[in-house]
Amino acid sequence: MRLSYPSNIRIVKVPCTGRVAAIHLLKTLEMGADGVFVAGCLEGDCHYQAGNLRARKRVAYVRQILQSIGLEPERVAMYNLSAGMGVRFAEITREMTEKIRQLGPNPIKSAGAMKEAAA
Amino acid sequence: MIKAKPKPIEEIIHEIKDCSKVLVVGCNGCVTVCEAGGLKEVELLTSALRIYFMKSNKHMEIDETSLTRQCDKEYLQELEDRIDRYDAVVSLACGAGVQLMAEMYGDKPIFPGVDTCFIGITEEQGVWTERCQACGQCILASTGGICPIARCAKRMLNGPCGGSENGKCELSILVGRDVDCGWHLIYERLKRLGQLQRFGQPSDDKDWTLSRDGGPRIIVKEDSKV
Numbered sequence: 001m002r003l004s005y006p007s008n009i010r011i012v013k014v015p016c017t018g019r020v021a022a023i024h025l026l027k028t029l030e031m032g033a034d035g036v037f038v039a040g041c042l043e044g045d046c047h048y049q050a051g052n053l054r055a056r057k058r059v060a061y062v063r064q065i066l067q068s069i070g071l072e073p074e075r076v077a078m079y080n081l082s083a084g085m086g087v088r089f090a091e092i093t094r095e096m097t098e099k100i101r102q103l104g105p106n107p108i109k110s111a112g113a114m115k116e117a118a119a
Numbered sequence: 120m121i122k123a124k125p126k127p128i129e130e131i132i133h134e135i136k137d138c139s140k141v142l143v144v145g146c147n148g149c150v151t152v153c154e155a156g157g158l159k160e161v162e163l164l165t166s167a168l169r170i171y172f173m174k175s176n177k178h179m180e181i182d183e184t185s186l187t188r189q190c191d192k193e194y195l196q197e198l199e200d201r202i203d204r205y206d207a208v209v210s211l212a213c214g215a216g217v218q219l220m221a222e223m224y225g226d227k228p229i230f231p232g233v234d235t236c237f238i239g240i241t242e243e244q245g246v247w248t249e250r251c252q253a254c255g256q257c258i259l260a261s262t263g264g265i266c267p268i269a270r271c272a273k274r275m276l277n278g279p280c281g282g283s284e285n286g287k288c289e290l291s292i293l294v295g296r297d298v299d300c301g302w303h304l305i306y307e308r309l310k311r312l313g314q315l316q317r318f319g320q321p322s323d324d325k326d327w328t329l330s331r332d333g334g335p336r337i338i339v340k341e342d343s344k345v
């Protein structure tokens with residue numbers, strides 16, 4: 001299809017989004033990612049029956065945690081699409097990138113930069 | 120098992136905000152089962168705290184570990200040679216674990232990371248309900264295996280009371296969810312067991328000194344002592 005999507009997206013493959021735990025999402029932000037989204041299969045289409053539904057709940061949980069530590073919950077998101085929806089994937093990555101760009105960089109990076117500047 | 124729920128992160132942040140080195144300690148016992156204070160929750164809490172303090176541009180070192188149990192000295196001793204490195208400890212154990220740690224490490228502030236709730240069971244993954252209040256004198260033999268102390272809001276020994284309606288406790292309105300009337304459950308169960316004659320004779324008085332009325336309790340099993 002020769003579709004392009006933003007080059008700043010880094011893909012981490014998992015066998016099923018049911019494998020994605022809350023800590024994986026939180027760690028990405030702790031390590032400095034500006035945002036992270038989980039791309040699960042369409043609801044009702046999970047090969048393992050409920051992996052994507054579990055992922056959705058975990059994403060919601062992580063968003064709650066972000067809220068309580070004062071970080072924008074929108075930095076973590078859940079999308080559902082099938083393996084055949086390449087156009088939609090490109091669209092989602094652009095949408096997510098744009099959303100994160102509006103939120104700005106992960107504040108822990110700028111805090112670190114300030115510390116380095118002070119040193 | 121003992122059931123607990125994680126404390127709001129804001130509350131923990133408030134407790135440790137003036138420290139610069141904190142150890143978060145989980146417990147692999149009861150609180151792991153109810154997903155409140157096991158290694159998984161330790162990792163989540165530490166990560167969230169790290170993000171918060173990095174974001175706030177405050178230098179804070181947060182380490183994590185989890186012990187087999189926190190209600191036994193042997194396991195808490197594992198912290199002996201490293202606890203001095205920290206300004207404070209956040210313990211995700213139940214209230215018993217937090218207190219034993221505070222007893223063992225007298226000069227170290229120990230903050231609870233969970234709210235300890237009750238002795239209960241797993242209804243389904245993610246749902247836990249209360250079953251026992253550790254009253255010290257089990258009466259389940261005469262109540263069809265359903266505890267009126269834990270499951271009746273009034274802890275009545277001879278129920279149900281007038282507040283029981285269609286098998287639900289009048290407390291349901293107050294708490295906003297259906298609460299089964301413990302005595303209704305007992306009635307149904309005794310009926311099934313053919314033991315309804317139990318309702319013909321009132322329960323004997325209960326010795327509440329064996330419960331909390333007798334102050335903090337102790338069990339001594341001489342043959343187990345070394």
